[in-house]
Amino acid sequence: MSTSNRREVLRAMAVAGSVGAALAVGSETAQATAPRSxxxxxxxxxxxxxxxxxPAISARTVDFHYNKHHKGYFTNLxxxxxxxxxASASLEEVVLASAGKAEMKAVFNNAAQALxxxxxxQSxxxxxxxxxxALAAxxxxxxxxxxxLEGELTKAAVGQFGSGWAWLAADAGKLKVLATMNADTPLTQGMTPLLVIDVWEHAYYLDEQNRRADYLTAILPLLDWAGASLRF
Incomplete structure (x- = not known):
């Protein structure tokens, strides 16, 4: 970490005073409803x-995705x-503390991508x-x-321009499908993420090249709705 980047993080945290204070200056909605895992x-x-x-996602893709991309976000963070x-905060706390702060953009990107x-x-x-x-109802x-719902998830994922994510989230008990760009997450909007589909090209390019729709068709049968139920 460069000296200038370290100063940026320390300066931002000094303004907040602590992790808890940093969260307090974030989105009021996120503070009120976002889970503190x-x-x-x-x-x-x-x-x-x-x-x-x-065959939906090859071992080669999983290995590259998990051991290169995913691991890299933790290393950078x-x-x-x-x-x-x-350094002692949870990923969720780091995401909420850094969201929307230009001087902490690198921290947010890596923490949110890791999370x-x-x-x-898990999805x-x-x-x-x-x-x-309960979730079925x-x-x-x-x-x-x-x-x-699967049609809406597919539409959100295929329609996401560039890199990003397609989510099923709970917002005050109501289910919502949404897409976010890059590292953005519904967590910063006060929602509870239940399921997510990665539509960065590294998630599917080795298997499907640019055929994102084929990737969606292949993985829909693998969605872990039982896990989403626990988060719901």
Whole structure:
């Protein structure tokens, strides 16, 4: 981490006073409703073997995605926050403390990308799964059917211009589908992310080249609705 970047982080945190104070100057909506989970600033293990999602996602893609891209965000974040009050914060706290602050853009990008990827791997499971009764009822209430919800997720993912994410999130109990650019996350909008689909090209290019729609078709049966139910 360069001396100038370290000064930027320390200056931003000095204004906030502490991690808690930094969160207090963020979005009022996010403060009121965003979950305060304690995801550590260490990369969690994959929840399945690298080849477990094949043929939808090859072991080669999983290995490259997890061990290069995902790991790289944790490595970069550690360099940025070492020696600052954020070094002991959870990923969620770092994301909320740095969101919208130009001087902490690099911190936000790496923390949010680390956190987003954590959820991406948790959003998939080798044989797929079914939602709980509570989530299934909410899906019917807000989308009419699970198929309609999957259609909205596909539309959001395929329609996202450039790099980003397609999300299913809960906003005060109501389900919403949305897309975000780059490292952005519904967490900063006070929502609870339930499922996410990575539409950065590194998520699918080795398998599908530029055919993002084919990637969506392949992974929809692998979505872990049981995991989303627990987060819901």
């Amino acid at each position: 304690r995801s550590p600033q260490t990369q969690p293990p994959l929840p399945y073997a690298p080849d477990a999602l094949a 550690a360099k940025l926050v070492t020696g600052t009050p954020l 987003n990827h954590n959820l991406y791997w 998939l499971t080798p044989k797929g799964s079914a939602p709980s009764d 909410a899906i019917i209430r807000d989308f009419g059917s699970k198929a309609a």
